[in-house]
Amino acid sequence: MTDITKEALSPPRSFLSQDAIQLFYRLLAVFLICAVLAVLNDSFLSLGNILNVLRQASLTFFIASGLTLVVLTAGLDLSVGANVALSACVAGTVIHTTGSPTLGILTGLACGGIVGLLNGIMVTALRIPSFIATYGMLWVLNGLTYWYMAGETLHGFPAGFRQIGSGYLFGLPIPVYLLLVFLGIGTLFAQRTIWGQEIYAIGANPVAARLSGIPVTRRLLLVYAVSGTMAGLASIIFLSRLNSAEADIGESLTLPAIAAVLIGGTSLFGGVGTVFGTFIGALILTLVLNGMNLLSVSANWQPLVTGIIVILAVWLDMKTRRRT
Amino acid sequence: MREAAVVSQPNPLQRIPGVAIVLGTLIVLFGAIAPGFLTPANLSNVLVQSTILTMLALPMTLIIMTEGLDLSMGAVLTLTSLCVAIVSLATQSMLLGLGAGVLVGAAFGIVNGWLVAILGIPPFVATLGTLGMAQGLSLIVSDGQSVVGIPHSVRDIYSATLLGIPVPVVIALVTYVAFHGLLYHTRFGSYVFALGGNREALRYAGLSPNKLLIAVYAIGGTMAGIAGLLMTARMNSGHPTAGLGLEFDAIAAVAVGGTSFERGNGWLLGTLLGVIAVGVLRNGLNLISLPSSVQVASVGVLVIVALFLDGLRSRT
Numbered sequence: 001m002t003d004i005t006k007e008a009l010s011p012p013r014s015f016l017s018q019d020a021i022q023l024f025y026r027l028l029a030v031f032l033i034c035a036v037l038a039v040l041n042d043s044f045l046s047l048g049n050i051l052n053v054l055r056q057a058s059l060t061f062f063i064a065s066g067l068t069l070v071v072l073t074a075g076l077d078l079s080v081g082a083n084v085a086l087s088a089c090v091a092g093t094v095i096h097t098t099g100s101p102t103l104g105i106l107t108g109l110a111c112g113g114i115v116g117l118l119n120g121i122m123v124t125a126l127r128i129p130s131f132i133a134t135y136g137m138l139w140v141l142n143g144l145t146y147w148y149m150a151g152e153t154l155h156g157f158p159a160g161f162r163q164i165g166s167g168y169l170f171g172l173p174i175p176v177y178l179l180l181v182f183l184g185i186g187t188l189f190a191q192r193t194i195w196g197q198e199i200y201a202i203g204a205n206p207v208a209a210r211l212s213g214i215p216v217t218r219r220l221l222l223v224y225a226v227s228g229t230m231a232g233l234a235s236i237i238f239l240s241r242l243n244s245a246e247a248d249i250g251e252s253l254t255l256p257a258i259a260a261v262l263i264g265g266t267s268l269f270g271g272v273g274t275v276f277g278t279f280i281g282a283l284i285l286t287l288v289l290n291g292m293n294l295l296s297v298s299a300n301w302q303p304l305v306t307g308i309i310v311i312l313a314v315w316l317d318m319k320t321r322r323r324t
Numbered sequence: 325m326r327e328a329a330v331v332s333q334p335n336p337l338q339r340i341p342g343v344a345i346v347l348g349t350l351i352v353l354f355g356a357i358a359p360g361f362l363t364p365a366n367l368s369n370v371l372v373q374s375t376i377l378t379m380l381a382l383p384m385t386l387i388i389m390t391e392g393l394d395l396s397m398g399a400v401l402t403l404t405s406l407c408v409a410i411v412s413l414a415t416q417s418m419l420l421g422l423g424a425g426v427l428v429g430a431a432f433g434i435v436n437g438w439l440v441a442i443l444g445i446p447p448f449v450a451t452l453g454t455l456g457m458a459q460g461l462s463l464i465v466s467d468g469q470s471v472v473g474i475p476h477s478v479r480d481i482y483s484a485t486l487l488g489i490p491v492p493v494v495i496a497l498v499t500y501v502a503f504h505g506l507l508y509h510t511r512f513g514s515y516v517f518a519l520g521g522n523r524e525a526l527r528y529a530g531l532s533p534n535k536l537l538i539a540v541y542a543i544g545g546t547m548a549g550i551a552g553l554l555m556t557a558r559m560n561s562g563h564p565t566a567g568l569g570l571e572f573d574a575i576a577a578v579a580v581g582g583t584s585f586e587r588g589n590g591w592l593l594g595t596l597l598g599v600i601a602v603g604v605l606r607n608g609l610n611l612i613s614l615p616s617s618v619q620v621a622s623v624g625v626l627v628i629v630a631l632f633l634d635g636l637r638s639r640t
Contacts, residue, residue, distance in 0.1 A: 076448070126632045129585060131448040132575070135395070136627040139572050143621025150615075255456050258449075268446055300468060304460025311453035314445050 066230030074270025085250030087235035116228015165241025186275035203270025354608030401567035404552030409562025433545020437538030
């Protein structure tokens with residue numbers, strides 16, 4: 001932890017750093033999984049399936065990219081899945097009542113962002129440990145969403161709106177373009193802006209960060225708000241792809257998002273990791289789940305496998321970085 | 325070692341107000357606005373319904389005292405409840421069902437403890453991982469379906485009475501007494517205090533903090549196994565989402581009960597009152613016809629408020 005100034009001031013991640021080696025291993029893993037699946041199943045390498053994997057990975061990535069920033073500050077946001085559900089239901093209602101997809105999208109983003117900001121306030125002003133504050137938020141949001149929806153399902157959205165999640169542009173699904181955009185923005189923000197570097201510094205050593213004049217509270221609020229807004233964005237994609245909203249759509253989203261962040265090499269102890277790593281993490285997780293699907297393993301196995309992957313990822317990270 | 329325990333025990337007078345005020349307020353509030361809340365039948369109902377939560381919240385108190393957390397408890401309870409249902413259905417024996425539940429629960433507890441103590445994975449992530457695993461196994465063993473046709477011997481546990489007291493309440497009381505004895509009157513209890521407050525001292529005393537930590541998590545898993553029997557008996561079936569979110573109610577009870585998340589001290593009686601407070605909150609909201617979704621959100625708010633107050637106290 002003594003290299004805090006180096007961490008904060010040096011140009012981030014030189015290409016021969018340990019991070020580059022870590023990234024190489026992960027790309028190797030992607031390649032190996034692809035090779036194994038291609039051998040085991042003929043339809044894996046079909047264009048349709050590859051596009052499907054990319055689209056699926058992009059959904060996990062949207063949630064996980066915001067979460068990456070939170071984990072970089074040594075925090076955790078367990079409420080992202082429930083946030084997606086609430087934002088999707090609220091956005092869906094707005095589209096239904098006003099008929100305006102734009103208004104719905106803005107509402108979904110705002111709803112996610114406000115929830116994220118509330119998480120940030122609990123962590124900073126009320127000083128509740130992040131994992132327990134956002135866990136409380138998870139159940140508050142769950143309760144609100146179920147109460148609001150009262151067992152109803154919203155469905156049938158304008159065709160133009162549905163294009164966002166299910167449409168194609170030059171042969172690629174639109175979410176994949178969004179993925180590239182947010183991958184670029186996220187990477188630039190984290191690696192090439194002062195604010196991004198301050199977020200790394202806060203995660204590496206909060207006390208040193210405070211003493212060196214970084215406005216820790218404001219940066220933490222920002223990070224949780226971004227995580228919430230990205231959950232809001234994911235909710236829009238879900239809404240437009242499923243063409244329906246139900247109270248329970250977020251329940252199976254949190255664990256994969258956390259898994260993607262951790263597989264991607266972002267350390268739970270803060271200060272280490274990249275948004276690009278999270279993209280690779282989302283890709284690895286999606287490939288594994290897609291492979292299970294292709295090999296006709298029941299979907300019932302997915303939580304078990306995701307749980308094991310989460311633990312393995314943390315353990316490998318701790319082992320390779322020699323942290324305790 | 326005995327001295328250590330006495331020193332680290334919180335002063336009950338300092339703590340009683342918090343949880344007692346919450347419980348008192350809730351009882352007065354629902355007594356005023358919820359029809360039928362203050363009837364003996366309803367109050368006894370609250371106690372019976374709080375028993376499963378008691379079985380989880382007591383070990384959760386010990387785990388939180390070690391500055392840990394067990395997010396997998398609800399999912400493990402679901403799994404053990406299914407094991408009880410499946411095994412007792414196959415063998416027509418309540419005891420074999422209970423044995424299977426306890427074995428599976430203890431195994432999960434040991435895995436949790438091993439991940440936290442030996443691998444050093446932060447508890448909230450380790451148990452989030454095992455939450456997924458237990459949830460997945462529940463879906464796999466049940467194929468997503470309810471297990472029905474449970475033998476009478478299992479069912480009767482929830483409805484029977486002993487000297488006029490419902491058997492689940494008797495089980496919960498015995499468990500409370502056992503935990504009280506374990507925490508305040510045994511060496512193991514003082515070690516648990518030391519796990520949260522001063523692990524170095526344990527090492528200097530020639531003890532293995534890792535083994536003790538695994539034992540604490542194993543107790544949690546074992547209790548989830550016993551609670552699984554009560555859950556199966558209560559629902560008269562095994563269901564793959566039976567325990568969903570119960571760990572949160574347990575954490576709520578511990579937080580409201582005044583056990584600190586940061587300073588390694590716990591108060592079992594506070595947890596017991598916290599369990600009853602959560603039970604009263606859910607029951608009262610139910611009586612004024614608010615759906616379970618509102619109950620869930622209220623428990624969430626209760627936890628956040630309790631933790632906020634805990635943080636305030638630790639700063640002053």
